[in-house]
Each structure stands twice: as C-alpha cells, then as structure tokens.
Amino acid sequence: MYLVTKAYNGLIIGLAIVAGLMLALIFVGIVADVAIRTVGYNALQWYSAIAEYCLLFSAMLGAPWLVRLKGHVVVESLTMTMPPTMRLLMAKFVYLVCIVLSLLFVWYGWREMMISWNGNEWDIRSIDMPKWILFVPFPLGFGLTAVEFSRYLFGFDSYYAGKVGESESL
Amino acid sequence: MEILTEWYSIAGFLVGMVILFMLLGIPVAFAFLIANIVGALVFMGDGTIIGGLQTAMPQIVVNAVESVSIFALIPVPLFIIMGELFFHTGLAVRVFDALDKCFGRLPGRLSYITVAGGTIFATLSGSTMANTAMMGSLMVPEMTNRGYKRHMSMGPILGTGGLAMIIPPSALAVLLASLAEIDIGKLLIAGVLPGLVLAILYSVLIYVQVKVDPEAAPEYSVSGHTVGEMIKSVIVNVLPMGFVVFCVIGLIILGIATPTEAAGFGALGVLILAIVYRVLTWDIVVKSFAGSLRVTAMVLLIILASSTFSQLLAFTGASAGLIEWATEVQLAPLVMLLIMFGVLLVLGMFMDQVSMMLLTVPIFFPLATTLQFDLIWFGLVMLLALEISLTTPPFGLLLFVMMGVAPEGTTLWQVAKAAAPYIGCALIVLVLLIVFPGLATYLPSLMVE
Numbered sequence: 318m319y320l321v322t323k324a325y326n327g328l329i330i331g332l333a334i335v336a337g338l339m340l341a342l343i344f345v346g347i348v349a350d351v352a353i354r355t356v357g358y359n360a361l362q363w364y365s366a367i368a369e370y371c372l373l374f375s376a377m378l379g380a381p382w383l384v385r386l387k388g389h390v391v392v393e394s395l396t397m398t399m400p401p402t403m404r405l406l407m408a409k410f411v412y413l414v415c416i417v418l419s420l421l422f423v424w425y426g427w428r429e430m431m432i433s434w435n436g437n438e439w440d441i442r443s444i445d446m447p448k449w450i451l452f453v454p455f456p457l458g459f460g461l462t463a464v465e466f467s468r469y470l471f472g473f474d475s476y477y478a479g480k481v482g483e484s485e486s487l
Numbered sequence: 488m489e490i491l492t493e494w495y496s497i498a499g500f501l502v503g504m505v506i507l508f509m510l511l512g513i514p515v516a517f518a519f520l521i522a523n524i525v526g527a528l529v530f531m532g533d534g535t536i537i538g539g540l541q542t543a544m545p546q547i548v549v550n551a552v553e554s555v556s557i558f559a560l561i562p563v564p565l566f567i568i569m570g571e572l573f574f575h576t577g578l579a580v581r582v583f584d585a586l587d588k589c590f591g592r593l594p595g596r597l598s599y600i601t602v603a604g605g606t607i608f609a610t611l612s613g614s615t616m617a618n619t620a621m622m623g624s625l626m627v628p629e630m631t632n633r634g635y636k637r638h639m640s641m642g643p644i645l646g647t648g649g650l651a652m653i654i655p656p657s658a659l660a661v662l663l664a665s666l667a668e669i670d671i672g673k674l675l676i677a678g679v680l681p682g683l684v685l686a687i688l689y690s691v692l693i694y695v696q697v698k699v700d701p702e703a704a705p706e707y708s709v710s711g712h713t714v715g716e717m718i719k720s721v722i723v724n725v726l727p728m729g730f731v732v733f734c735v736i737g738l739i740i741l742g743i744a745t746p747t748e749a750a751g752f753g754a755l756g757v758l759i760l761a762i763v764y765r766v767l768t769w770d771i772v773v774k775s776f777a778g779s780l781r782v783t784a785m786v787l788l789i790i791l792a793s794s795t796f797s798q799l800l801a802f803t804g805a806s807a808g809l810i811e812w813a814t815e816v817q818l819a820p821l822v823m824l825l826i827m828f829g830v831l832l833v834l835g836m837f838m839d840q841v842s843m844m845l846l847t848v849p850i851f852f853p854l855a856t857t858l859q860f861d862l863i864w865f866g867l868v869m870l871l872a873l874e875i876s877l878t879t880p881p882f883g884l885l886l887f888v889m890m891g892v893a894p895e896g897t898t899l900w901q902v903a904k905a906a907a908p909y910i911g912c913a914l915i916v917l918v919l920l921i922v923f924p925g926l927a928t929y930l931p932s933l934m935v936e
Binding site for chain 2: 333336337340341343344347348351365368369370372373375376379382383386389391392393394395407408411414415418421422425426429451452455477
C-alpha cells in the first residue's frame with residue numbers, strides 16, 4: 318500500500334512538473350521564435366500550435382495537483398454561516414458532485430478521443446496534429462481529479478479554509 | 488420547463504444556477520461545468536438524462552478543448568511568470584528601498600511610497616493579489632511602527648493593489664480581450680493613462696488626508712541622503728525596470744511586438760535583470776514556475792469549464808432577448824452603462840474577478856456593441872469596475888488579502904473604511920472616462936499596426 322501511495326503521489330507531482338515545463342516551453346519558445354525571425358530566418362512554424370497544446374495540457378495535467386493544493390477558487394461566504402455538521406455534510410456533497418462531474422468528463426473525453434482516433438481526424442493549425450491528442454488530457458486529468466476529490470470525500474481533510482477570501486485569483 | 492420561455496427567465500435560470508452552485512461552495516470551475524450540463528439537458532436534450540448527456544457532453548468536451556488551446560491566451564501565463572519572478576527575486580524590494588531614499592521628510596511619506604511603488608509594480612506584474620500581498624507585508628508593519636493610522640496604511644495599498652488590473656501588463660485584461668474578441672494590445676495600452684490618473688488621484692487623496700489630520704501619518708526622523716545617493720539609487724534600482732516596462736508597453740505601442748511577444752520579452756527582461764543583480768537562483772526559478780502554474784491552471788480550468796456557457800446564452804435566445812429588450816426600452820446608453828457597472832460591483836461582493844468576467848462578458852459585450860460603445864473603452868470601464876469590486880465589502884478579495892497582513896485586531900469594517908476613499912477615486916476616473924473617452928482611446932489610436 319505504501320508503494321502504491323508513493324507511486325501515486327509521484328504521478329501527481331510528476332504531472333505538475335510536466336505542466337510547469339510546458340509553461341517554460343511556452344516562454345522559451347516565444348523568445349526563440351522572435352529571435353530567429355529577427356536574425357532573418359523563417360519563424361518557428363510549429364511554435365503557435367505547440368504553445369496552444371501546451372496551454373491545454375498544462376491546465377489539465379496541473380488539475381489534480383491543484384485540487385491537492387486546494388487551489389481551485391471556492392466561495393465560502395454562505396457555507397461559513399452553516400452549523401459545523403451541516404457544513405461538513407455540504408462539503409461531502411460538493412466532493413461527490415465534483416467526482417461525478419470529473420468521471421463524466423473522463424468518459425466523454427475518452428469517447429471523443431476514440432472517435433478522433435478511429436476516424437483518423439486531424440487538427441489543422443500551424444502544423445497538423447492528430448486530433449485525438451487534444452482529448453488525451455481529459456481522461457487523465459479528470460480521472461486523477463476525481464481520485465483527489467475522493468481523498469477529501471473519504472478522508473478527514475477538508476478542501477475548505479473555513480474563512481472567506483482565501484482563494485487566489487488574478 | 489414551461490416557465491423557461493422568456494429570455495429573462497432563461498438568463499436568470501442560467502446565471503442563477505452558476506451563482507447558486509458557487510454559493511453552495513462548489514469550486515467555481517465545477518459550478519460552471521454543472522450549470523452547463525444542466526442547461527444543456529434542459530434546453531438541448533430530448534427530455535431524458537441519458538439522451539441529453541449523449542447530445543450535450545460531446546459538444547461540451549469539444550468546446551472545453553477549443554476554449555483554452557488558443558494563442559490569444561498565451562500572454563496570461565507569461566504575465567504571471569513575469570510577476571512571480573519579479574516578486575521572488577526581490578527586485579520589488581529594491582524598488583521600495585530606492586523610493587524610500589527619495590521621499591525625504593515629506594509628511595505621509597510611507598503612504599506616497601506605497602502609491603509610487605505600487606504603480607511601478609503594476610507596470611511589472613500582472614497580478615493584483617500578488618501586488619497587494621507583497622506591499623501589505625512590506626509596508627503595513629513599517630507604517631504601524633511609525634504610528635500611521637489604519638486608513639493611511641491600508642488604504643493606499645488597497646488602492647494601488649488594484650492598479651495591476653488596469654496598467655499593463657494585466658493578465659486580466661488579456662483574458663477580457665480574448666473573451667470579448669477585441670484587440671488585446673489595444674486594451675492593454677488603453678489602461679496606461681487611466682491607471683496613471685488614478686495613481687495621481689491617490690496621491691492627491693493622501694495629501695488631503697494628511698492636511699486634514701496630520702496625526703494620521705506622524706512625521707519621524709529620516710536618515711538624510713545626498714542628492715547623489717538618491718540619483719544613484721534610482722539609476723541602479725528603479726531605472727532598469729524601465730527596460731522591462733519598455734519590453735511590454737513600448738514594444739506593443741511601436742507595433743514591434745504582438746502582446747504575446749511583448750509578454751515573453753517582459754518575462755525575459757525580469758529574468759535578465761535578476762541575473763544582472765545576481766539574485767537568480769534555481770530555487771527561485773522553481774518557486775516562480777510553481778506559483779505560475781498554480782494561478783494559470785486555476786484560471787484556465789475556469790475558462791475551460793465555462794466555455795459552453797456563452798453558447799447556451801446564445802442558443803436559448805437569452806442574449807438576443809436581452810439585446811432586443813435593451814433596444815426597445817430606449818434607456819440612455821449612460822444609464823445602461825451604469826446598470827452594467829452596478830451589476831459588476833454587486834457580483835464582486837462575493838465572486839472572484841475571473842468568474843465575474845466569464846459570467847458577464849457574453850451578456851455585456853453584445854449589449855455594448857448594440858449601444859455602439861467603443862469596445863476598447865468599454866473593456867476598460869469593465870476592468871475599472873472589476874478593480875473596484877475587489878475592495879467592496881463584504882467579500883471583496885483584496886479586503887481579505889489585507890486582513891491577512893494587517894495588525895492583529897483589525898476588523899473587516901476598518902479595512903473597508905480605509906478602502907472607501909480610494910473607491911471614490913476610481914469612481915472619479917469612471918466619470919472622467921465617460922466625459923473624456925480619449926483618456927482610454929488616445930494611446931491605442933497611436934499604436935502602429
């Protein structure tokens with residue numbers, strides 16, 4: 318069990334690291350693209366498509382890690398006024414809703430991926446990519462998000478800070 | 488659903504669902520997801536849950552994929568990386584130290600330093616929350632030690648914290664322009680003059696407050712600095728920041744770089760400065776990218792989750808109905824503008840800025856087009872409303888950021904009271920924008936295409 322937990326934690330952190338590296342790739346890529354154009358060579362044709370894919374992948378691969386960090390924005394103004402038992406029940410209900418929603422996206426994300434795979438569909442951007450790649454992060458990201466929320470559902474830790482204004486934003 | 492036939496009942500149902508789910512404590516991204524699914528089941532399905540899901544879900548998944556894999560959103564993570572690097576490397580503290588040397592024995596000097604430092608931060612960081620937390624933790628303890636009253640210490644921080652939303656680089660402005668499908672570069676540049684006017688108004692306010700009550704910001708002995716020392720400090724610690732500001736604002740105005748390229752060069756500029764100052768470490772790079780991922784993923788997931796919302800409003804006829812109503816009632820455009828402004832302020836009392844935008848942009852921008860508003864100007868007015876709503880009680884996010892760094896025993900009411908005159912300044916800028924729209928549209932008109 319210990320090894321499974323360790324491997325699972327490694328997976329969540331590992332995916333977050335990949336997501337962070339994708340942000341770094343977006344950053345390095347844009348600078349390289351402009352630098353290459355400035356010295357007279359052709360622009361990196363693949364860059365815009367890869368950067369767009371990186372945005373999607375960084376959000377989805379970082380999603381389970383975000384749940385672990387309690388990084389999703391939540392509004393606690395109403396739930397805070399509830400009595401503790403009611404608040405706990407409400408929190409468990411919310412985790413359940415998030416798990417069901419995540420599993421729906423796992424299923425339909427997988428389905429769309431298989432439809433694109435079987436139909437040999439292509440995503441036409443600055444470079445053409447097999448369309449199924451776009452749907453890969455859905456079953457993976459939402460699947461692990463469901464697992465993370467189930468840790469709150471069946472465990473003792475709470476997703477909620479217990480005070481308003483704890484959420485981050487821009 | 489017999490009752491859901493009129494545009495207002497449909498719009499109320501859809502918007503109400505999102506707000507209700509948020510209030511129940513469902514994470515914002517998931518509140519949008521469930522509202523989209525329920526909305527699609529009600530309006531697009533065949534009456535059965537399974538049938539409705541089979542029809543709606545593939546579309547929701549495809550919309551989600553397409554909503555965040557777009558090039559227009561690239562500046563969002565880049566501006567966030569820029570701000571994270573700026574704060575983690577300690578470059579922000581250098582700016583404050585330099586300003587501290589320059590302000591001499593001016594009454595209320597720490598409040599002025601906050602406004603000046605906050606305005607410089609706003610040109611270097613795209614995150615309001617990070618700016619406020621940074622200034623709060625730096626300046627509040629110092630001002631408390633010097634006997635500054637709460638409204639003189641917390642007010643300027645709350646006011647200038649919000650400037651990051653208006654003055655470029657602003658991740659929120661990029662998001663707004665991308666959602667509303669308006670020129671990102673123009674909206675970014677449109678914020679420069681109103682942002683500076685707001686900073687000047689804040690300084691005037693501090694001057695008046697110190698004049699009325701000199702005890703609110705007691706004078707204290709400041710170690711003297713020669714003019715040479717001041718100039719040297721500014722040249723070493725503040726002037727190089729101008730290079731980063733030029734990378735973002737200058738390159739966009741001159742038409743040399745797109746907003747995305749400018750964002751990349753802004754982040755590179757901060758990185759170069761950190762290397763030059765020898766403050767860049769591997770640990771700081773990791774921290775900065777982890778912080779950037781956290782905020783970027785959170786924002787992108789909300790966008791991804793809400794992607795079907797605007798389509799539902801359009802598909803059900805709610806958007807068209809609202810526009811038809813707005814045309815028929817013949818309310819003055821100014822009244823409509825104030826209504827929209829008011830709605831944003833109310834939403835801001837309990838909602839974060841990204842959610843507010845995603846909820847209102849699909850409704851407000853078609854309306855603004857019908858009312859023949861300049862959309863860049865309207866975008867800026869919306870940003871101003873978002874900025875104000877950050878400090879409106881009971882749940883304005885900045886109030887709570889400030890509570891986290893304020894001296895023990897500070898109440899929310901005291902923080903809100905300190906912010907009130909600064910909200911007044913923002914409202915003056917709103918009036919100025921209405922009377923002189925050029926304040927927002929002049930700089931964008933100079934931009935080289």
